[in-house]
Amino acid sequence: MENVSVVTLFTLSGLNYTVEHRITLFSLTLLCYLIIWIVNVILILTITVHRSLHEPMYIFLCNLSINGLYGTAGFYPKFLMDLLSPSHVISYAGCLLQGFVIHSSIGGDLSTLAVMAYDRYVAICRPLMYHSVMTKQRVSLLVFFSWLAPLYCMFINTIAISQYKLCGSHIRKLYCTNWMIGNLACSTSIASNIIAYVNMFFYCAHGVFIVWSYIYLIRTCVKSQKNRGKFMQTCVPHLISLFIYSVVVLLDLMYVRFGSRDFSQSLQNFIAIEFLLIPPVMNPLIYGLNLTKIRNSILGFIQDKRKDGQCLDTNP
Template sequence: MEREEIVFVLHGLNETQTNRHIYFVFILILYLFTMFINVTLICAIVLEKMLHDPMYLFLCNLCVNGIIGASSFYPKILYDILVDSHVITYIGCLTQIFFIYFYVYCECTNLTVMAYDRYVAICKPLHYHCIMTIRKVWTLILLTCFFSLLEVTIGIVLTARLTLCNVDIDKFYCSNWAVVKLSCVDTSLNNLAAYIVILTHFSQTIFILISYVKIIKVSICSQTGRRKFMQTCLPHLITLSNFVISLLFDVMYARYGSNNSLLALRNIMSVEFLVVPPLINPIIYGMNLSQIRNSARKMFNCKVSALS
């Protein structure tokens, strides 16, 4: 069968068909709200010159990435809820994999860069503006996107070369490993590439933890340090913990879990890293950082004044 003729069948949404309209409305509201709060935070940072500091630029990049992650998942599932057959073309599946994995890789690397920024800000405050120049910030952001793009492109190329013997994907969205499992040929190269990627991002997680151990040691010595930690580092830790735990569950379950057990839990956890981080990141940062709250409030007040 030619690859262009392959149509994958997605599984996992059968239980939603009895209340499909309720699920559709709920998920649509969730998607629109996710988009709204991310766009609001991005606009607040872009329009307010006082927020053009490294931490806020990294946060802006996190929200842009959150929009990419949410948009790679929500439109397809909203469509599938309203139809009886849950299928996706070969090209459509690879496209969804591309954007989902780009979001995942970019999120991991961006969180690492944000940890580095907080480490310099708290552990080396006198040298912060010398180390974290605007040029260096944009370089880090561009490198984050470039290496994420490189990783996902390699993964897509390795998957696209495989000959497939089946079209049944045991998830309600496309994932790289779900497609690789359908292969009739040797997938050792895909496994090797996957382990390298996992090791790379695991190393990033270790780097973040080491950074925060040093940050905590410095923070507990002064009231100013503790306040900085609670305001800027705690939201980052919450974001990191949620993302890593949900992603780790999905990776481990996809590779070693049973397809027939705990279907509801598996479905929830398999999309948690696509749904929750883009939703809570702008909320916890927006609520915790007074500069962003003030900028957003000013922006909305200007719009209300213009309308009236």
């Protein structure tokens, strides 16, 4: 173990590729990042422009896409620069910021999914109360909560980690995480451990709430054909998003704590970035294809553009 010192730079591992492979990887990564931006921006603009989509469920979905862009912005620009650079380092402040953005984005996804579960619970289990419960003020508070809660939790956690005295500067990952920085600490304090466990308990409570909501949703839908249709139309996409989120995040967490270094570097890198790749792409596609109003709005916009193009061609 190294002596205690003031760390100003961290070294990131995982990019031991040849120049030719780096160029290919850079092109694929840039393409993925562009796809993430395109599908999420299309969904955000569709919901923003069409007044018929200014409903709680679509507002929360728009929030989910914005959070996806926020989280990926903490990884992809730096990773693309690293692919073109011979040295893979990041400043101490930059490392803390990257960890803060990525972790708060993960928390933001779970908070938004919990809020969406609450919205579906009220819509299906308490339909007569829906408009009195999901008012503009309540929706605004829920959106505010889905951003404030993860930002506050990760801010406190990052402040606690920034107080650590470090005995190393090598991070065995493509990007910085609070867990990896904590592993470099010479010692940890009781306060920082309490903060970490409080955050874990807080987000475990999110998971329990989502499960509780869907127990009631399923019970209600079993009794009614109409509610069954609502469940298939609006809850199934949410469950698919929740399933994808849970699998990729849990796989990353399990690998970080119990994974073997005998895995190939490429497999380790994929496990490390899958939650920054799969949910931001899949969420807009899942909702865009399954929610009729969004699908019809996008198709209607495309058809209008085609008609405008045809009119211009016939009227030179």
